Amino acid sequence: MFFHSGSWLLAPDSLSLYDLNGFEELNNKRMRVENILTVDLEDWFHICEVEHLLPRRNWDRLPSTVVASSENLLSLLEQSGSRATFFVLGYVAEKYPELIQLIHHMGHEIAYHGWDHELVYNLSKSDFRQILRKGIRCLERLVDQRVVGFRAPQWSINNRSVWALEILAEEGFAYDSSMAPLKIIGNESYPRNPWQVSTATGQLWELPPLTLKTPFGRYPAGGSWGLRCLPYPLIRRRVQKLNERQTPALFYFHPREFGGKKSVPGLPPAKKFAVYGGVWRSGSQLKKLVADFQFISIKQYLASQ
Numbered sequence: 001m002f003f004h005s006g007s008w009l010l011a012p013d014s015l016s017l018y019d020l021n022g023f024e025e026l027n028n029k030r031m032r033v034e035n036i037l038t039v040d041l042e043d044w045f046h047i048c049e050v051e052h053l054l055p056r057r058n059w060d061r062l063p064s065t066v067v068a069s070s071e072n073l074l075s076l077l078e079q080s081g082s083r084a085t086f087f088v089l090g091y092v093a094e095k096y097p098e099l100i101q102l103i104h105h106m107g108h109e110i111a112y113h114g115w116d117h118e119l120v121y122n123l124s125k126s127d128f129r130q131i132l133r134k135g136i137r138c139l140e141r142l143v144d145q146r147v148v149g150f151r152a153p154q155w156s157i158n159n160r161s162v163w164a165l166e167i168l169a170e171e172g173f174a175y176d177s178s179m180a181p182l183k184i185i186g187n188e189s190y191p192r193n194p195w196q197v198s199t200a201t202g203q204l205w206e207l208p209p210l211t212l213k214t215p216f217g218r219y220p221a222g223g224s225w226g227l228r229c230l231p232y233p234l235i236r237r238r239v240q241k242l243n244e245r246q247t248p249a250l251f252y253f254h255p256r257e258f259g260g261k262k263s264v265p266g267l268p269p270a271k272k273f274a275v276y277g278g279v280w281r282s283g284s285q286l287k288k289l290v291a292d293f294q295f296i297s298i299k300q301y302l303a304s305q
């Protein structure tokens with residue numbers, strides 16, 4: 001069994017109430033829960049399961065928007081003093097190394113998002129391991145620092161691919177952010193808050209995206225169509241509730257939501273909605289979030305645990 005609750009959840013209550021200094025410090029800490037911001041750094045054509053519409057062999061001929069839209073996103077983060085984790089696609093890192101170095105020099109964390117946006121459950125174990133090694137070599141050369149985080153494209157570590165966690169731990173990753181506590185792409189039984197995974201090869205932190213229970217089911221409130229289409233006050237209230245329990249909320253964005261206006265033609269309606277539904281609202285939702293809350297990278301969050 002992979003799940004067990006992190007003992008850090010219990011830590012605040014174990015402090016003695018007679019230790020007034022400690023209590024005051026604890027209260028101060030409670031005032032300042034920092035939330036987690038993440039970006040999947042990929043181009044507008046990196047969408048899973050559209051190989052029939054945009055074959056891999058054509059990618060290099062497509063006009064890229066990733067640099068310009070990432071710069072828009074970076075300036076928004078800079079204005080608010082927010083820091084984020086950027087899960088970088090190997091394909092993008094190889095083409096635009098200066099972009100990755102710029103992000104790193106601006107104080108954001110560089111983590112990995114696969115090479116060609118491969119769904120993990122479609123890979124063999126040895127292919128997954130090779131893709132990890134190739135990407136880590138490339139990213140670590142660019143930033144001259146260890147890269148310790150992974151997010152699978154389309155949250156594709158789920159019941160079909162839990163073996164991937166063992167490989168991540170074995171390859172030296174400290175955390176993963178690929179298991180969505182949502183139907184269809186993940187599983188509603190997965191924990192909704194940061195948790196620790198025990199595998200045969202070591203421990204990993206797992207960082208799930210923010211979700212919201214609604215009368216219609218659980219929504220992906222931390223990003224994608226859920227974040228763009230849900231009323232902002234609902235999301236703010238959910239984050240406040242979590243923060244009252246000393247728990248951070250995790251959000252995720254894509255550069256394509258911040259300019260470029262390129263879209264993949266011919267997507268089936270459900271996919272089209274998931275990728276582009278309310279996309280014009282991403283910028284305004286993020287602006288409201290960074291105005292209301294403090295954001296840090298996953299690495300910064302884990303350092304405080």
Ligand SMILES: [Zn+2]
Pocket residue numbers: 040042046113117153154
């Ligand atoms: Zn992606």
